[in-house]
Amino acid sequence: MGKRNRNRQNQQNRDQRPEGSRSRDNAGWGAGYSEIIKENKLFEQYYRELNIVPEGEFEEFMEAMREPLPATIRITGYKSHAKEILHTLKEKYFKEIQDLEIDGQKIEAPQALRWYPDDLAWHTNMSRKILRKSPLLEKFHQFLVSETESGNISRQEAVSMIPPLLLKIEPHHKILDMCAAPGSKTAQLIEMLHADMDSRKTKSLSPSLHFIPFLLLSHMHSFLLSHGFVIANDVDNKRCYLLVHQAKRLNSPCIMVVNHDASCIPRLQLEHDGKKEVLFYDRVLCDVPCSGDGTMRKNIDVWKKWTTSNGLQLHGLQLRIAVRGVEQLAVGGRMVYSTCSLNPVEDEAVIASLLEKSEGALELVEAVADLPGLKFMPGITSWKLMTRDGQWYSNWSEVPEARHTQIRPTMFPPTDDEKLQSMKLERCMRILPHHQNTGGFFVAVLVKKAPMPWNRRYPKVMSSREVAELREGHVPAPSGAGVGLGVLASCPCPGHRGLTHTSPSPCSRPPPSKKMKLFGFKEDPFVFLTEEDPVFPPIQAFYDLSPGFPKLNVLTRTHEGKKRHLYMVSKELRNVLLNNSERMKVINTGVKVWSRNNDGEQFGCAFRLAQEGIYTLYPYIRARVITVSLEDVKVLLTEENPFLSRLGEDTHAQAKKLEMGSIVLKYRPDPKDPSSPQCPIELCGWRGKTSIRAFVPRNERLHYLRMVGVEVFQDKQGKKAGRTTEAQEGSTELGEARGREEGGTQEPESTDTDQNGSAKSKGNGLEGAGSA
Numbered sequence: 001m002g003k004r005n006r007n008r009q010n011q012q013n014r015d016q017r018p019e020g021s022r023s024r025d026n027a028g029w030g031a032g033y034s035e036i037i038k039e040n041k042l043f044e045q046y047y048r049e050l051n052i053v054p055e056g057e058f059e060e061f062m063e064a065m066r067e068p069l070p071a072t073i074r075i076t077g078y079k080s081h082a083k084e085i086l087h088t089l090k091e092k093y094f095k096e097i098q099d100l101e102i103d104g105q106k107i108e109a110p111q112a113l114r115w116y117p118d119d120l121a122w123h124t125n126m127s128r129k130i131l132r133k134s135p136l137l138e139k140f141h142q143f144l145v146s147e148t149e150s151g152n153i154s155r156q157e158a159v160s161m162i163p164p165l166l167l168k169i170e171p172h173h174k175i176l177d178m179c180a181a182p183g184s185k186t187a188q189l190i191e192m193l194h195a196d197m198d199s200r201k202t203k204s205l206s207p208s209l210h211f212i213p214f215l216l217l218s219h220m221h222s223f224l225l226s227h228g229f230v231i232a233n234d235v236d237n238k239r240c241y242l243l244v245h246q247a248k249r250l251n252s253p254c255i256m257v258v259n260h261d262a263s264c265i266p267r268l269q270l271e272h273d274g275k276k277e278v279l280f281y282d283r284v285l286c287d288v289p290c291s292g293d294g295t296m297r298k299n300i301d302v303w304k305k306w307t308t309s310n311g312l313q314l315h316g317l318q319l320r321i322a323v324r325g326v327e328q329l330a331v332g333g334r335m336v337y338s339t340c341s342l343n344p345v346e347d348e349a350v351i352a353s354l355l356e357k358s359e360g361a362l363e364l365v366e367a368v369a370d371l372p373g374l375k376f377m378p379g380i381t382s383w384k385l386m387t388r389d390g391q392w393y394s395n396w397s398e399v400p401e402a403r404h405t406q407i408r409p410t411m412f413p414p415t416d417d418e419k420l421q422s423m424k425l426e427r428c429m430r431i432l433p434h435h436q437n438t439g440g441f442f443v444a445v446l447v448k449k450a451p452m453p454w455n456r457r458y459p460k461v462m463s464s465r466e467v468a469e470l471r472e473g474h475v476p477a478p479s480g481a482g483v484g485l486g487v488l489a490s491c492p493c494p495g496h497r498g499l500t501h502t503s504p505s506p507c508s509r510p511p512p513s514k515k516m517k518l519f520g521f522k523e524d525p526f527v528f529l530t531e532e533d534p535v536f537p538p539i540q541a542f543y544d545l546s547p548g549f550p551k552l553n554v555l556t557r558t559h560e561g562k563k564r565h566l567y568m569v570s571k572e573l574r575n576v577l578l579n580n581s582e583r584m585k586v587i588n589t590g591v592k593v594w595s596r597n598n599d600g601e602q603f604g605c606a607f608r609l610a611q612e613g614i615y616t617l618y619p620y621i622r623a624r625v626i627t628v629s630l631e632d633v634k635v636l637l638t639e640e641n642p643f644l645s646r647l648g649e650d651t652h653a654q655a656k657k658l659e660m661g662s663i664v665l666k667y668r669p670d671p672k673d674p675s676s677p678q679c680p681i682e683l684c685g686w687r688g689k690t691s692i693r694a695f696v697p698r699n700e701r702l703h704y705l706r707m708v709g710v711e712v713f714q715d716k717q718g719k720k721a722g723r724t725t726e727a728q729e730g731s732t733e734l735g736e737a738r739g740r741e742e743g744g745t746q747e748p749e750s751t752d753t754d755q756n757g758s759a760k761s762k763g764n765g766l767e768g769a770g771s772a
Helices: 003-015 041-050 058-066 082-097 128-133 135-149 158-166 184-193 207-211 214-220 237-248 308-327 348-358 417-423 464-471 536-543 571-579 611-620 630-638 649-656 698-707
Strands: 071-075 121-124 153-155 174-177 229-233 255-258 269-272 275-278 281-287 329-339 362-364 429-431 441-448 554-556 565-568 586-589 591-596 607-609 625-627 661-667 681-687 692-694 710-714 720-724 750-753 759-762
Touching (some): 041 058, 082 135, 082 698, 121 158, 128 135, 135 698, 153 184, 158 184, 158 329, 158 429, 174 184, 184 229, 184 237, 184 281, 229 571, 237 586, 255 571, 269 571, 281 308, 308 348, 348 362, 348 417, 348 441, 571 586, 591 611, 607 611, 607 661, 607 681, 611 681, 625 649, 630 661, 630 681, 630 692, 661 692
Parallel strands (some): 229 255, 281 329, 625 661
Antiparallel strands (some): 071 121, 071 153, 255 586, 429 441, 554 565, 591 607, 681 692, 710 720, 750 759
16 A cells, blocks of 8 residues: 555544544644543652641642643843844734633743843743644744754753753853753753853953854954863763754854763863873763653653652662762862752752762852742751652661662761751752742752862873883872872772772772773764865865964864865864763764865865854954845845845945855844844855855744844745735735755755856755745
8 A cells, every 4th residue: 555545544544533532633732641640649648748848838739740831941142143032032922922812721921030040031821732733822833943943042941941050150161961961951051151242241342343242252362262161971872962953053162962871971181281181070060860750740651650669769870970970070160960850869868978978078059149039948858768669768777678779878868967967958959840830850059179089099190101010010109189188088999898098009090991882873083184184275265264263173074085064163172082082982063164065166165154153163254255234134035046136236246256156144233223133144155156145044044034024934734934024014025935054954965056156955955045
């Protein structure tokens, strides 16, 4: 049976079902989970007994857990377009949807999260199902989808935004995200790393530079060059690619995605002044795997799957990950531990055990002042354990030997009252769903005051001579900060458990490294180009790159054959890659700045500019830049190959002076015209023989069109329709905007040119905008 006949037969079978057994699409927005009853007696019994909910509020707590989770969005704060997007949301979409009533539910006007800075996070009582399926919200939903794809908006649960804020990130920080997938918090970390683009922090620059995004400035002036980066890790190889998709939306050269078990993530090295040093991170985000009972409002299946065993089984892994996190944290650094669970076995028990192991090296710090307006409950200092059959244990001495493999001493509160009081566990923060209409969450902030006890004698890196002496049985003298720190608390070597050493010993050094085992898909190599690489001279001449262009930061993904794409990474990430290729499995890094054009050599350069890397590359380009007007931007984004005569006189004159090939189309705002977008726009384009074409991905194209006052939406039949806003009605009739640079997440094979020199796509390449 052919595919068409199978589809027709399946449709007939669906139509013949009884009315009550139709698919979820015909049964209302809440269908599909109707079989799951939002009740779990064990859950209620457990949390009633633990008293984590204030007295008299438990019924309200349970009622909130059964309600759908509100829709929440966050605007990407570091991008220059943030203010424009916020203005569009407030003045257009929020006004259109307020006071709507859908299926008897009144849609309230979205409200800003009081505790999130600069009104960049908003929530509404709309559930995600209503947002996706209500015809009245179709345009708003399409706006959210396209802006999310272009990296300008993130749809993220409110409580999930808290940990990155508590890290207090600065541009020079080296950041490790230990369990990063699916990537919403990672994206937030990248935003905060680049947050110095605010004009308040560039007052010393000329006024014309205040409009330029931070990614641009970071390469234009050495004093603004960010030495910070984010290394985002996840143990699941497949989820790493979801993480890559999230990170790529932000087009940052300061992010690297790696694939390791967080509990034993390798210690990396950096090279400075010819010497190798251990990489210690300034900030560590430890958002560990958990039972997820705080997510019941969105993950309905947790209701039927939850038992107390979930937390007991995860406690050991959570503690190992947290220990590895503080090991890799620099002294003076800050680590945030978080879970989406309310269970103290996964929360306070892990923090208490970590503090006890640290012997004063860690401090649990107060974070109330960092998020004014956030309602939370302080951490608890007393809790009990319950098995899935309802048996309670108050301390380790009550646990029968038969259960010692499932229940461990670290799951209980410390028995020493003085030690327990010194930990100040009340500084932990537990967010309850009914207090601010959110999910449930737990977060704790730790500051490292000294090296961990078991690390104090470890030298930074052993030299080859020391390794040879160690193998021959000679113990080299201690070096670095490890000298004179006293007795090693316990020997970490297998077979020496419980032993201590009062003098330098091989046991005080890390065990010799083993060859790393890699799992999952084998990635293409990351190959950095040399300054003498033959690919550079034609690029240098064609784009007239400035002398300060960092050629050494350019990489490709192949050792042999033609280079299809060229990427750029920050200076510090280059350092990480070059010195740790044998220690880690890198999934992705770098932002694409050039793509090969098969016929480009006849125009002087085989590589065209890539839109995703334009903000990184633009400061170095001194040729092939055309300044365009607002009307020119509209024409370029709504017509496939507009003739030069369709553009403004000044733009036409600039284009006439350039040969065919890749170009930058630059728009600068007019402060005297408040109705125009007050932020810069840089677009990649192609100068043909008689026309110009914009090379912009579909979702970015839609974003820029909205910025210049053109709304583009998709009707129910899947056809795209374009129309002007009221301000432009009656003027030029604009066609549909459907140009795309990339099909899905695939990259275009190449770009050829037609007989007139106009660019045309090949494979999954460029698709023009509709005719006007």
